[in-house]
Amino acid sequence: MQPTEFSDQIYLLASRIPKGKVATYGQLAALAGSSRAARAVGRCMRENRNREAVPCHRVVAADGALTGYAFDNGVVTKKALLLAEGVVFAGDKVDLSVSLWNP
DNA sequence: CGTATGACTAGCT
DNA sequence: CAGCTAGCCATAC
Numbered sequence: 001m002q003p004t005e006f007s008d009q010i011y012l013l014a015s016r017i018p019k020g021k022v023a024t025y026g027q028l029a030a031l032a033g034s035s036r037a038a039r040a041v042g043r044c045m046r047e048n049r050n051r052e053a054v055p056c057h058r059v060v061a062a063d064g065a066l067t068g069y070a071f072d073n074g075v076v077t078k079k080a081l082l083l084a085e086g087v088v089f090a091g092d093k094v095d096l097s098v099s100l101w102n103p
Numbered sequence: 104c105g106t107a108t109g110a111c112t113a114g115c116t
Numbered sequence: 117c118a119g120c121t122a123g124c125c126a127t128a129c
Contacts (some may be wrong), residue, residue, distance in 0.1 A: 006126065025111050029125080038111035038124040045110055047127085061111070068110030075110090 001013075006032055007044045014045075017058040020086035021101040023093050024062045031103065046070050057081045058101075064093035065098075 009032035017023050025038035034040070042046040045056040051071055057078045061067050069078040079089070 004126075014116080029111085034125065036112085036123085037125040039109060039110090039124070042110035043108085043126065056110080062113085066110090070110075097104095 006037070006040065007047075009033065010041055010044045011048070011054050014054045014056060014059060016103070017055060017101050020099065022058045022060050022064075022082065022087055022096075022098065022099050023095075023101040024060060026062050027101070028059060040086065058085075058087075060094050064096045065091070066092065066094070 013023070013028050013031050025041045026035065027033055028041045029037040032041070041059070045054075045059055047067065048054045048056055048070070051057065057069060066075040066078050066082075069075050071077060074094055079092070082094065083089065088098045094100075
């Protein structure tokens with residue numbers, strides 16, 4: 001398979017998200033060059049099979065809510081991973097005012 | 104090349 | 117506040 005420039009950017013950006021921080025789909029899309037490609041970002045995350053190279057669990061919805069996750073127990077595992085990394089939660093959502101990645 | 108789909112988002116009801 | 121609709125983007129078929 002031959003990754004396109006867009007998906008390549010997404011994987012690169014995702015791998016740059018520091019531990020303890022999260023980024024939104026729209027944010028990654030914007031950094032990749034298309035501020036409205038949030039859906040395409042999510043699609044790439046689902047396609048991704050290497051969670052060690054691409055920490056897709058650090059990517060959340062625009063309001064901090066956890067959406068999908070392709071590994072283990074889905075969003076349950078996703079939340080557990082984020083908590084383990086020090087991400088601050090406000091209920092079932094990430095507290096973006098504290099844990100949002102700021103490139 | 105046209106259609107369908109999805110881990111999104113913003114706006115309305 | 118919760119639920120729905122329409123719009124955008126990249127891929128798969």
